[in-house]
Amino acid sequence: MLAVTILGNNSALPAYGRHPSAQIVTLQDHLLLIDCGEGTQMQLSRFKIRISKIKYVFISHLHGDHYFGLIGLLTSMGLLNRKESITIFSPPGLQEIIELQLSAAETRLPYPIEYNVLQEAGLLLESRHYTLRCFPVEHRVSCWGCRIDEKKVLRRILRKKAVDRAIPAAFFPLLQKGEDYQLPTGELIRNEEVTEAGDSPASYAYCADTRYLPELIPLLSGIRLLYHEATYLQDDFEKAAQRYHSTTLQAATIARQAGVNRLLIGHFSSKYEHIEPLLEEAKQAFSATDLALEGVTYLIR
């Protein structure tokens, strides 16, 4: 299971109580922070998310509404005497910005930062439980999307049946992986007799900021939850194109054509006081759409 908690759902100018882009993905024991607009550390505190649990940070691009909160968060981690390293993925240039500000404050953080520059599509992280991959999107500056895939989940053992067939418990981990069992008599017990399918793996993809980019569709195939920016309503599609942003209908089209399970739209323009019309419009093209709301956690089972 994956979970995504939205900390900020607005575009450049903070407006109507909405904050710039930031979200937390819960990955087993630790957290991945995707983007970190100004005020993210206050939002983390407001929603009672422990910043010590953040192990990875993915910064999609170096527009301020996606990273101006990072230096404050890193500094606060230092004040809280963090020792564990943190890994940051970003386009080129972020390390220099962070180091210049630390140097101006004559501050040395008590923990190491591992900077990873996004340069080509591919695998960023692989653990026992999931992978994190990045892919380029198209915005005014170098900008990246990412997807997190849980690894193939284990089969569920039908315990009574397995015990009845005298399969030793020591073999259960292999049963979960789908293996058959051979009894001392030579008889083969097929895996399907004593297990059933586990949940299918969860997956999440994040696409912000980007112009409408049909090339993303094959990259998003099979995604369970897709976050796609929808800065504007459809009648502003020309402005969206000029500014390398997407509209509601464009986000919904990508979701439908990629065959994702659910769509979250966010990165709303500050021109909209009310965001419900964006949802209504997106639903016309893809009904399984939700608004990315700050403080809400979206579960991907």
Add this chain to the structure above:
Amino acid sequence: MLAVTILGNNSALPAYGRHPSAQIVTLQDHLLLIDCGEGTQMQLSRFKIRISKIKYVFISHLHGDHYFGLIGLLTSMGLLNRKESITIFSPPGLQEIIELQLSAAETRLPYPIEYNVLQEAGLLLESRHYTLRCFPVEHRVSCWGCRIDEKKVLRRILRKKAVDRAIPAAFFPLLQKGEDYQLPTGELIRNEEVTEAGDSPASYAYCADTRYLPELIPLLSGIRLLYHEATYLQDDFEKAAQRYHSTTLQAATIARQAGVNRLLIGHFSSKYEHIEPLLEEAKQAFSATDLALEGVTYLIR
């Protein structure tokens, strides 16, 4: 009259809903922003202060809790298509930090920034109505206080008496400045007969962050409202000294010995959930003390 609106009253780590340092001083037609911690633009929006009115920014020092919100504010001013220049006073290094971040975003602001590096005590600004001066304080890095003084205010004309004495209206501006008037008969009308004293000039001084520094006392003489940091309660005076901060009693001692009218204490440590005990303690040494509370405007008449 001057007015100070507190936007953030906390020290380094945001805590208990308190924000890092920032405040707005109202100067006739425009605003001076003193320090600009992370989230200042959201606080300005929350308290309905128009960012287009900010003409001057004074950054006391380059610790993040005093300036991490500046790049976001400057960027937002650009998105709002500001044309008017803005003047920033700060210790060395800020211009490089701002320009590096603008360059990473490939952003060119539509208005000019005039950077002024604080290097010695003295006059920073002088208008018809006030002066702004800076002076060094002592913190871990180069750090500056400032004071704003309204200029000598005009005498108030007792209109009926002046008209009765047949003083022509054209002479009234000179009456306001304190001059006597000679009638065509040669008779001298003394200024005090037809005017009364105007309000005495308002003045405000800001001292954060600083260790206890008695050398400030002569610089603060005659100040009507003094903001002095009081990061800690007195029982933490050793920690305060180590970290180049002040305690409540130290702030109150400076206020009393400088003979200021009122004292505002702020820059509270994140260790305190409740800040009332800091007020009680400061009042023991200087009764005319208030807590700097976010969203509150303190008038200096």
